[in-house]
Amino acid sequence: MKLLIRNLARNTAESELQTLFEAHGSVQSCSVVLDQKSGVSKGFAFVEMPKPGEAKAAMKNLNGKEIDGNRIRVKKAEKTPVDKDSK
Numbered sequence: 001m002k003l004l005i006r007n008l009a010r011n012t013a014e015s016e017l018q019t020l021f022e023a024h025g026s027v028q029s030c031s032v033v034l035d036q037k038s039g040v041s042k043g044f045a046f047v048e049m050p051k052p053g054e055a056k057a058a059m060k061n062l063n064g065k066e067i068d069g070n071r072i073r074v075k076k077a078e079k080t081p082v083d084k085d086s087k
Contacts, residue, residue, distance in 0.1 A: 001055035002077040005045045008032070009068035012041065016067075021047050024061060025054025046077060 005017065018030040028048040032041050049055035055076075063074040 001049055001052045003047045003049065003055060003059060004075055004077040005047060005062075006043070006073040006075075007070050008041065008043050008045060008072060009070045010041045010043060012045075012068050012070075014045070017045055017047060020062065020067070021049065021058050024058035025049055025051055 003021075008017075012032065014030050014032050017032065018027050021027050021030065026049065028050050030045065030047045032045040034040065035042055047058075049058060059074045059076070062072065064071055066072075
């Protein structure tokens with residue numbers, strides 16, 4: 001299950017997020033989204049956890065948790081619809 005983590009501090013590292021989510025189960029991937037021009041975090045990330053039960057436990061336990069001075073928001077990532085014009 002792919003999770004969206006919002007309201008991250010700009011200095012939150014992928015390794016920190018990975019450790020945080022691994023406390024609730026196995027983590028398949030973890031990626032902080034960076035601005036292409038500056039290389040600075042955009043304040044959100046995606047974490048993929050292969051077991052839905054573990055992902056739901058992480059969502060429940062980490063949503064609203066304070067990390068690096070920011071209260072993060074964790075929810076299931078929505079699949080983005082394919083743009084008709086990009087085909």
